[in-house]
Amino acid sequence: MESSSTASQRGGRREATRQKLYEAAVTLIAEQGFSATTVDEIAERAGVAKGTLYYNFASKSVLFEELLRHGVGLLTASLRQAAEQTAREGRDRVDALDAMIRAGLVFIDRYPAFTQLYVAELWRTNRAWQSTLLVVRQEAVAVVEGVLRAGVASGEFSEEIDVPLTAAALVGMVLVAALDWKAFQPERSLDDVHAALSRLLQGRVSGRG
Numbered sequence: 001m002e003s004s005s006t007a008s009q010r011g012g013r014r015e016a017t018r019q020k021l022y023e024a025a026v027t028l029i030a031e032q033g034f035s036a037t038t039v040d041e042i043a044e045r046a047g048v049a050k051g052t053l054y055y056n057f058a059s060k061s062v063l064f065e066e067l068l069r070h071g072v073g074l075l076t077a078s079l080r081q082a083a084e085q086t087a088r089e090g091r092d093r094v095d096a097l098d099a100m101i102r103a104g105l106v107f108i109d110r111y112p113a114f115t116q117l118y119v120a121e122l123w124r125t126n127r128a129w130q131s132t133l134l135v136v137r138q139e140a141v142a143v144v145e146g147v148l149r150a151g152v153a154s155g156e157f158s159e160e161i162d163v164p165l166t167a168a169a170l171v172g173m174v175l176v177a178a179l180d181w182k183a184f185q186p187e188r189s190l191d192d193v194h195a196a197l198s199r200l201l202q203g204r205v206s207g208r209g
Helices: 004-032 039-046 050-056 060-088 093-110 112-122 130-154 163-184 190-205
Strands: none
Touching: 004 039, 004 050, 004 060, 004 112, 039 050, 039 060, 060 093, 060 112, 060 130, 093 112, 093 130, 093 163, 093 190, 112 130, 112 163, 130 163, 163 190
């Protein structure tokens, strides 16, 4: 019978392999598009055999769907962590939103190729993974919605706020601003971009300033 330590090691190796495949896929697809990227190229870039890719993922489409799920899951976790940290520190919901904006920028700065792919896929409707993408996107937006609803309940935000639309707008603002930063204003620092978005949040969403 397999020991728990052996099983853990095997699981760790498999997760490391899947991470290599994610990184190879996101890089290649960002460079040349989904259709033009082959399974052979992904396996070669990841440094594994093609059979290893198929052992972990049934197809290129499944790999890409899981890549989207994995990446948006990381973004969601970073947003949630930022909100929870501000709550532990006793700060208000505007500070929580501001912390989430910074967390989003940090994520995009670390994974620019993934962010580019994610935004591009949001506009496509003919992909097999569209329903999965909508679900994981809503998971990320829901974290922001939770902070907005709590702010409305505590009186920090107006009851007139359209919570779902405002949450989507905040997430979209960070994504679009960060992509513009990376593509057209790379000389700007993360702190500079965050400060600009923070001023917008403080002046428009919270009514401060």
